[in-house]
Amino acid sequence: MNIQSLISFRETVRQNSISKASNKLHLTQSALSQQLQNLEKNIGCSLLIRSNKGVELTKEGEILLEYAESIISLYENMLSDINESLHNKISEIKILSCNIVGEYLLPCSVYIYKTKHSNIKFDIKIENTKKVIEGIQNKIADIGFIDKPFVSDEIESKKICANDLVFVYNPKKYKIPDNKINLSRLSEIPLVLLSKDNGIRYIIDTSIKEENIKIEMELNTIESIKASIVAGMGSSILPYTSVKSEVHAGILSAIPIEGMSCLCDIYLIYSKDILNKSYVKEFIEFILKHGKETFC
The missing domain is CATH 3.40.190.10 (Periplasmic binding protein-like II)
Structure with missing residues (x-):
């Protein structure tokens, strides 16, 4: 197994096509297919399922892809450091x-x-x-x-530093009396939160674990959450820094949450x-x- 075979494997997955990947890598389709077959032979299992719709990762292929990303990044960083040293x-x-x-x-x-x-x-x-x-x-x-x-x-x-976590909502969809909200009221409103791999979500879960909070959806980025709130899909708990522009523009509203540790x-x-x-x-x-x- 060599680094080029991992790069070829990753590109095939990204393009969802051996033909598209071969063009991107400046290889013939047969040369790319041979690289992928040799990689599967070295690993000892099937990595891709090929069909008219493209390619699909096997369970083992998903594992290899995750490690390949790290290995390729290390390789590229090494080349970058060597180039920097030379110049x-x-x-x-x-x-x-x-x-x-x-x-x-x-x-x-x-x-x-x-x-x-x-x-x-x-x-x-x-x-x-x-x-x-x-x-x-x-x-x-x-x-x-x-x-x-x-x-x-x-x-x-x-x-x-520390960032204030606030309750963020669409003022056109929800009317919050006195611009205040507590954990009890929070349980009545569907929430769109960051996924569990994010530190902010860890803080939120720690603070609301005893409450019957309804989580409508989990998303990976703050921008996608803000778009969901604007579209009326729910509300969220986010750092004020990330929504201050929308708050100033009147697109979103943000208020403190009573009874919750609100520092990130x-x-x-x-x-x-x-x-x-x-x-x-x-x-x-x-x-x-x-x-x-x-x-x-």
């Missing part, structure tokens, strides 16, 4: 971030930092909290931002040995010192 011009900081930080807080900090560090470029990918932690543990990225506490002997975790802490995490990269260490020091004030 020594632009240094890249790879960041994995949970939704709330990556989309709503971090962009301003990166912009401010780059105004004085033109030799630094950033590769920012947004994942759920669980995958951010796994990515830092597996050294796929240099630093990560998560929205729940994390303790590890190998990983440093530094609290940056933001943490910076990184492997201790990453401090050997001086440019990463410098950015970490900037975030620790100025992160709260430079977040959007």
Whole structure:
């Protein structure tokens, strides 16, 4: 098994077609098919089910795809670091971030930092909290931002700031008396929440576990939740930072929840040995010192 066979396998799954994947990879269909057959032979099982509708992963194929993503990322990071060492011009900081930080807080900090560090470029990918932690543990990225506490002997975790969690609703669909809501009233309204792999969901579940709360739907991103609320599919509990633009525009309303712990802490995490990269260490020091004030 080689890295190219994993790349070919991943591309075939992404394209849902051997012919489309072969074009993307600049291979003949027969050469790609041979790569996939050799991969299945090396693994010892069938990975793809081929049909007129495309390709479908077997259970073993799903397992391989998950590991292949990490292996390919490590391979690409290795090539990037080697290239950087050869040219020594632009240094890249790879960041994995949970939704709330990556989309709503971090962009301003990166912009401010780059105004004085033109030799630094950033590769920012947004994942759920669980995958951010796994990515830092597996050294796929240099630093990560998560929205729940994390303790590890190998990983440093530094609290940056806290975000208020608020009840978010469509004022055209729901009328909330006195702009107040408690957990009892919350149980009467269908909620659209982030999936359980997100730190914000962990905080919510911890706070409402004794209540009979109706969860209408689970989604992976805050943006998709906001779109659902606007469409009248329910309400949610989200960090105020992520909805303040819509609140100011009158599209959504946001109010505190009485009787609920309503703080979402933001943490910076990184492997201790990453401090050997001086440019990463410098950015970490900037975030620790100025992160709260430079977040959007």
